[in-house]
Amino acid sequence: MFNFTNFLKKIKLPFFANFEIYFDLGTSITKIAIKDKGVILREPTFLGYNSRIKDYSFIGNEAKTILGKTPDFIKVVRPIVSGVISDFDAEVFLLQKFLERSVYLYSGNKMIKPMMIGIATVPTVATEIEQKAVREALLKIGMSQVFLIEKPLATAAGCGINVFSHEPTLIADLGGGLIELSIVGSSGILSHKTLKNSGDQMNKVIFNYVYLKYGIILGEATCENLKIDILNFKNTEKIVVTRGKSLENGLPKTVKIKSSDINEALRSNFNQIIDGIKELIESSPPEVVDEVMQKGAILTGGLSRIPGIDKFFEEELKLNVYCSDKFEYATINGLMKLTANEETFSKIIIQ
Ligand SMILES: Nc1ncnc2c1ncn2[C@@H]1O[C@H](COP(=O)(O)OP(=O)(O)OP(=O)(O)O)[C@@H](O)[C@H]1O
Numbered sequence: 059m060f061n062f063t064n065f066l067k068k069i070k071l072p073f074f075a076n077f078e079i080y081f082d083l084g085t086s087i088t089k090i091a092i093k094d095k096g097v098i099l100r101e102p103t104f105l106g107y108n109s110r111i112k113d114y115s116f117i118g119n120e121a122k123t124i125l126g127k128t129p130d131f132i133k134v135v136r137p138i139v140s141g142v143i144s145d146f147d148a149e150v151f152l153l154q155k156f157l158e159r160s161v162y163l164y165s166g167n168k169m170i171k172p173m174m175i176g177i178a179t180v181p182t183v184a185t186e187i188e189q190k191a192v193r194e195a196l197l198k199i200g201m202s203q204v205f206l207i208e209k210p211l212a213t214a215a216g217c218g219i220n221v222f223s224h225e226p227t228l229i230a231d232l233g234g235g236l237i238e239l240s241i242v243g244s245s246g247i248l249s250h251k252t253l254k255n256s257g258d259q260m261n262k263v264i265f266n267y268v269y270l271k272y273g274i275i276l277g278e279a280t281c282e283n284l285k286i287d288i289l290n291f292k293n294t295e296k297i298v299v300t301r302g303k304s305l306e307n308g309l310p311k312t313v314k315i316k317s318s319d320i321n322e323a324l325r326s327n328f329n330q331i332i333d334g335i336k337e338l339i340e341s342s343p344p345e346v347v348d349e350v351m352q353k354g355a356i357l358t359g360g361l362s363r364i365p366g367i368d369k370f371f372e373e374e375l376k377l378n379v380y381c382s383d384k385f386e387y388a389t390i391n392g393l394m395k396l397t398a399n400e401e402t403f404s405k406i407i408i409q
């Protein structure tokens with residue numbers, strides 16, 4: 059069995075620092091952490107490509123800010139789609155810049171690069187080629203060794219679940235690129251289901267809804283803000299005045315958009331998630347179903363912040379539903395937790 063701490067000791071050179079670096083390569087947000095320091099970077103997985111200089115001019119926060127406001131020669135690029143790398147070179151560039159902004163600040167002597175071990179998550183549905191892309195990207199940015207684990211295990215651990223116990227737990231990670239529904243336990247994933255009607259796709263649904271109902275074209279960032287600011291499952295009617303481009307004459311037009319509009323637009327997305335959880339439970343063995351029904355389900359990921367989503371899911375699923383409090387960092391915190399014990403960690407590494 060491979061022992062990565064022994065490996066570290068073997069390769070240790072006197073003037074090199076050893077770092078274990080954790081990566082949550084989220085479709086919307088990239089998180090990077092280092093051992094004993096915790097999360098040191100959280101930035102949008104966005105870049106701005108400048109075709110005039112044939113290089114990336116905007117990275118992370120700045121690239122997300124310019125979304126919808128760029129001249130023709132700047133294109134916003136999202137290197138991760140549905141939880142996997144879709145633009146390898148862009149992802150390598152982004153990660154390199156993120157390392158410079160975060161990890162290198164902790165590595166002491168800037169002239170000497172630290173010896174880095176990369177530990178990252180991949181979606182359960184990622185193919186071998188998609189896993190290889192993550193490995194290659196991390197090796198390319200200077201990791202001397204890369205370890206991968208399935209994302210739901212890390213996310214569950216970050217929500218306080220002991221993934222090595224034989225009690226199954228249902229966890230729903232409602233992210234930007236994927237809705238990952240999993241039952242974890244006994245050091246593995248007992249069953250899983252992945253849906254693509256995630257946060258990003260919901261922004262597109264909002265775009266279409268507003269286009270058809272109010273006759274205006276909204277920007278991508280505005281659609282996302284509507285979801286974050288006014289969507290709720292508590293019957294609280296919030297109204298926002300939104301500006302877009304009129305379909306009739308192309309001029310700016312102002313409309314009032316209500317919470318109930320966004321609820322109506324996204325109703326079928328959320329129904330699909332609820333059906334997905336029901337199917338996941340139904341397809342599991344009887345003992346697992348029984349324990350899951352007693353224990354309830356955990357919601358995490360960005361969409362778990364929607365006010366009232368726990369009660370709404372609870373009523374529809376007829377089981378207890380809890381939202382994790384550290385939803386933003388569940389996956390990366392879980393990675394750090396899981397590596398703390400090298401013996402148990404070695405059991406869950408993807409070989
Ligand atoms: N308060 C909120 N209300 C509604 N949606 C939210 C809220 N906060 C974030 N989101 C949405 O959550 C999504 C991002 O979630 P998260 O950070 O879990 O994704 P990710 O980890 O980057 O993606 P993935 O794990 O799917 O690859 C985005 O679509 C964002 O719009």
Ligand SMILES: [Mg+2]
Nearest residue numbers: 084233359389
């Ligand atoms: Mg995520």
